[in-house]
Amino acid sequence: LTPNPQPPASPLQPCLLSTPCSAPPPVPISVMDASGHCVCTVILPDDTFPLRRIELLETSARNLTLRLQEYGQRLAWYEATLQNASRRLQLLEVGDLTPTELDFQELRKEIGEMESFVSHLRSSLNGSDTTVELQNMSVTVSALESYDKNHVVAMRRDPPCSNPLDPPPSNPCDPPIPPGTCNHRGIWRLGKPSVVQLNWRGASYKAGAWGKESALRAGQKERYWVALLNLDGRRLDSVRLYGSYQDLLLSRNHTDQLITGFGQGAGPVLYNGSFYYNCYNARDLCRLDLESGAVDRKAVPNAAFNNRFSYTGTSWQGLDLAADESGLWVLYATERSEGDIVIGRLGPGSLALEKTWQTSQYKPAATNAFMVCGVMYATRAVSTHREEIFYAYDTRTGRESRLSLPLDKVTDVVRSLSYNPSDHKLYMFSDGYLLRYDVLFRA
Template sequence: MTSLFGVALLYLTEHPGKSASSYGNCGQIQPVYKLVKDVPGSVDKNGICHCVVYLPSNLVPLKQLEQLLSTAQELMGKHEQELSRVSEYAHATEDQDNQVLEMNHALKFRNPTVLAASYESPAFNLLRLELEGAQELAAQLKAKGRVSAAGDLLYQLQSQVANASLTLKLLADSDQRSFHALRQEVDVLESRLSECEREKEKEEASRNSSPLLPPGSCAHGGLQKVSRPLVVQLNWRGFSYKAGAWGRDSATNSSSSLYWVAPLRIDGRYFDYYRLHKSYDDLVLLKNYEQWKMGYGDGSGNTVYKNFMYFNYYGTGEMAKVDLSSNSLVLRRPLPGATYNNRFSYAGVSWKDLDFAGDEKGLWVLYATEESKGNLVVSLLNPNTLEVEETWRTSQYKPALSGAFMACGVLYALRSLSTRQEEIFYAFDTTTGQEHHLSILLDKMLETLQSINYCPSDHKLYVYNDGYLVNYDLSFQTLKSRLPKPLVKRSSEAKAPPNAVKLNKSHRP
């Protein structure tokens, strides 16, 4: 007969009619009397019980087995306690993680060592040591044990302790990864903050070293940079009117604070209505305005100079002049050699054959001719008579440009880099007849700049960008840092070309 854990126990059965005390010859097995039951046997004539049992060869003493079972139960209880503590530590770690994230979100601690201290709690190390001790104890019991069932129990216990250790390691690794990721974010934010601080310092230093230019002044070395766009509002006719122009009076030291807005019809060509606002506040609030019907404008190349609006007369190569005080057409004059009807317009902007511009030097018109093979031509106009006073040819093909403007007698040309950025890449100085390459970036809200007007009174660009009214602040170089040297020397373009001669009223190009 084999009992639990493969151990066979020998015991006595009471003979009918006799008490247990009468079996004096069986005293050597009396200690196990209460542990055995119903083993078949026989009683001889002397009253001695005889039975036969078969015991395995790896017999373990009962006391050792009891001790092993007791130790195993104690270890199981300890293991359950450790698992409970793991859960508690996990909740505590999660709370610490949330606290660290909140601290980082509030930006109260900019030193990463403060964040690291939150994760250096001794809880992980203590729990790790306790689980390692449990693993060692299980290994020792496994080495001492010789019973198969107890061995199965120890195998299960050892596996559970190993799983608990792995869970703890994964939890610690996860927290470390979270901490490192958080630390990287903090480093990136600190780097950006430092960069912003440096840019702010540079901007303040630039402002202190380069005082603001007075209105109409050209005491500078050329354009240096353009500010980010300021979107004023959508044009008063709505989003469908994507083409048009707007701005202020571009005459030097103009006392007028008049703002004008001239959207074209939906076809992007016909200029029929415009509005005048007496102040910037009136423009923003769409109040106190005068609305006039034009009815004969062509394209978005118009500008305002000394309270007169200049534009391309519809369907012709003529220049037109309207008095804004009465909305009356006072002058029409053809521009010699200029192409029209969308022959050489800007890239992405149709019907802009004649592009008028005003600056500190006077009134200008930008256009192309068949003789120039589509390259941009610059002419200085007499604002009273619209006669051409002087003309320059450039090396830039007009349909490859996205726009141009004049500032202090220098032509600045733009090209599109993407749907959100332009580059002022070319300058032509009419004073010296020399051209230069630049790289000044200009951000834009939408893809196409339909018109660009410069105002000397505030050194701003007024841009009509796909129906939106946008302006930019211009910054100029000091006289110590002028424009770069000419890119190349040209016999007929870099220097004043043969037709770039000053003309009197009786001489035209």
């Protein structure tokens, strides 16, 4: 299989296409060599993967970075010059310095240089090369995004369809599972982590949670949320809301919603217009209506709280809320369960438990847990750079199973995990960093 085939040295005769040569478009050219072997040549289309565009994009980004660094250095120098000139003018005004013709000439020269640089900077940013280059980069990025929609990036990330190492139950070439549905046989694997950003308060704030709103109401736009705990890793004062993923990436157009009475722990979730969390210093669930600001609360019967039976490595996460395709859940432990995880399903629009399931998984032995299609998945640390999903409990059948699904991470401690059914992504808050993963299912 060669992108640029060379003419064969020996005479070749046309032959019928065999199975390896009868692939779908692009149409192969097939001939038979002197030894009777069928030789298949395929001319690969130019848009198989936009490597050239990526190289151009990297070059443009590098050139812009160098240019901005140069402007930054010159701006810093002129800022220092301007401050020095300002001090000299102040001395002239108060009479501590005797003015001379040389002083004014020097000031005039410095001001002229700064005017020239400002004019050059304005023309460079306002017309011209930089603006055009930025526009070209924007167009290129949009074009590259279209390749991702055509699953080119997914094909690079996941094994090809013909990979003999694929386990028989899974096939990455099956049609994708529609968001919000459960027409699959559970999680097959997780994609590589995408590091979105460090939280806006910095690396000192290591505990918190984030994600995308679940169960959007009709006509409601998507929202992303980030909830940082205080430096003590316990108290939750507010939640920051973004109107889109782009706004979150660029740290713009956000609103901060204060939490009356405070919450605690890294187990909150944004669901259907309300923010659900563990009320401070209680076994109660709280629900904050983001439109009215009203707060409802209700106790979870017998739930351990205040750092009793929290996940390993993560304090104060007694009540862990989770949303999936089937509704809203709370994961907790009780003294009666001896620390094993209890799964509680909340009634529609209610804080009351509709039904509970008792698992055999000791909560402090897991680093975190989340729900997908009524199945609870628990994780544990394998090393400083890898977790694994090792346990599952299916509330539909009552069956437990042991798994070993790797989950890469960028820091040691996983503070929270939040699955979103509308985009099939897993959102992780790890020592201050916001990460997300593609969740791939067995068809």
